[in-house]
């Protein structure tokens with residue numbers, strides 16, 4: 042726009058290899074058709090800037106008077122250099138970490154304790170209009186609170202950003218704001234409990250990474266429920282995609298979840314002695330990163346904080362000890378020594394006197410020899426016969442690690458459920474709520490795996506939500522109100538999302554590969570090349586030139602190369618039934634409870650993405666988790682979109698049935714009636730015999746539907 046109006050504004054931005062953008066003055070008027078601009082850069086140098094096409098014209102600088110504007114939308118020219126420059130000026134010259142961009146608040150992490158979060162600041166923002174106040178996280182919280190109370194409309198605050206950018210800290214400030222404005226002068230127990238959930242979730246879900254000493258390794262959505270008078274009366278939390286791989290593996294300079302180090306630090310406390318803990322250097326699962334301490338953090342006092350928070354939330358010390366016992370058992374499990382044997386190292390064994398196995402078994406109240414046996418053997422069904430087959434050392438180590446991850450995952454979910462019970466409103470149903478979503482930001486490391494892939498997929502979806510909300514809905518409103526405006530073109534990321542979740546997309550092909558008896562990471566990635574490079578080149582997919590085991594996705598935020606290694610394993614997330622059965626028979630009440638129910642956050646919470654994870658739990662969880670009622674629900678959800686034939690339906694029912702009801706030959710009559718209601722099809726009077734256990738599988742299409750909808 043500025044360029045067409047000729048050169049009223051003579052300052053421009055040109056790319057710079059070091060400073061990213063550098064400002065320059067135009068020394069001559071530019072006339073359309075000219076091949077060069079003559080510029081003087083801010084360091085005094087004069088140079089020609091080639092203009093082959095109008096797109097080569099550099100972005101125009103804003104008038105000086107707009108420098109440091111507190112709302113980016115007030116700038117005359119809004120582009121990358123203008124945004125970066127304005128944020129920089131505000132941060133350096135005005136010491137202001139917050140800037141509005143319309144309804145969005147941009148925050149820069151100061152990595153410094155600023156005196157801007159005290160109660161007096163909360164008071165100053167309380168009851169004020171966002172437009173009248175300097176940008177602040179409290180102004181966003183206040184806007185949500187006011188709109189909720191005034192219009193009785195539920196609100197949500199989405200906090201996004203790269204790792205270490207300050208999301209969790211911001212989420213905690215919003216929660217504190219609500220606790221103050223939505224509570225009594227003295228914090229009542231509800232607000233106290235809402236805030237107490239933070240140290241617990243940080244202890245079990247946060248870890249030191251190379252980017253952040255207190256990095257959240259899960260996504261969190263907390264809904265704070267308010268009563269009619271705008272007071273907090275309860276809360277509910279959903280969690281997404283806990284990084285379970287960290288329980289058994291940490292990269293250099295990283296740590297496992299804080300709680301493990303907190304427990305190790307307390308090993309000399311009398312009540313902790315029975316856990317047989319040692320310094321974290323002595324456990325495989327806490328020592329791989331090589332850094333056991335976080336400067337400025339005291340694990341022992343953090344454990345006190347965690348315990349106090351548990352007490353506030355009604356988890357009494359004996360139950361806390363049960364929890365700590367299971368966590369300690371995980372550390373001992375990691376030290377169980379698995380030895381390879383057999384002529385081709387195709388067998389494995391655990392010494393009968395393995396000390397770590399003995400402690401693990403004692404802590405969990407399970408049979409040690411049985412555990413040792415089923416870590417080193419697998420049950421197979423071949424031609425209707427049940428066989429027990431020895432497994433290699435490598436496979437036994439994988440089974441041990443899978444079990445450790447599974448126990449931790451169950452414990453995490455149990456804790457979230459316990460917190461939710463403690464946070465549930467005692468004073469009736471909330472009239473409205475404010476949701477705060479603190480979700481991992483876009484991630485790209487030197488080496489990216491399944492976890493980054495899932496995180497970036499989630500961010501791709503969030504970005505779409507953002508685009509739709511901010512651009513789409515806004516523009517629709519302009520049209521509705523017949524305002525004069527020029528349409529803003531925004532880049533939609535649907536293509537990239539379809540590449541990931543669409544038919545023959547990356548997840549679709551991954552799930553299919555997981556079902557192949559001889560599926561492998563390499564063959565999956567070859568199929569990706571075939572589908573998205575050779576047969577129908579996808580604009581958001583690339584094959585790296587130097588690798589046959591990686592693929593590149595062009596995300597909205599960046600281009601990311603993923604290594605395919607272990608995608609299948611992580612997607613399957615297999616734990617073997619025999620090991621689960623041993624835990625189910627545990628003498629410890631909590632252990633038995635964890636595995637009887639197969640608590641799963643995704644199912645309990647109905648989360649979209651972790652619904653996928655629910656399904657990915659070992660094959661049997663489908664059977665454990667899916668009740669007759671939900672089978673009908675799945676089918677109902679599925680039916681409007683697809684022509685489901687009766688063979689598929691029946692197969693599906695049998696599959697779930699076989700897993701659920703010990704393979705009875707025909708589905709219960711009530712279930713059939715319900716299914717008939719949903720699907721007006723005729724079922725054969727005597728269904729064909731049940732397929733073999735190894736053949737039992739949910740039809741692909743249903744699986745996908747199940748993942749997406751439930």
Ligand SMILES: Nc1ncnc2c1ncn2[C@@H]1O[C@H](COP(=O)(O)OP(=O)(O)OP(=O)(O)O)[C@@H](O)[C@H]1O
Nearest residue numbers: 150152153204205206207208209210253255256257
């Ligand atoms: N407003 C703030 N004031 C002072 N320090 C801050 C602020 N926000 C963040 N920090 C500092 O930055 C660190 C990282 O912030 P935080 O843990 O909130 O990042 P995150 O975006 O949640 O990261 P991750 O995605 O890894 O969980 C904090 O531990 C704190 O030291």
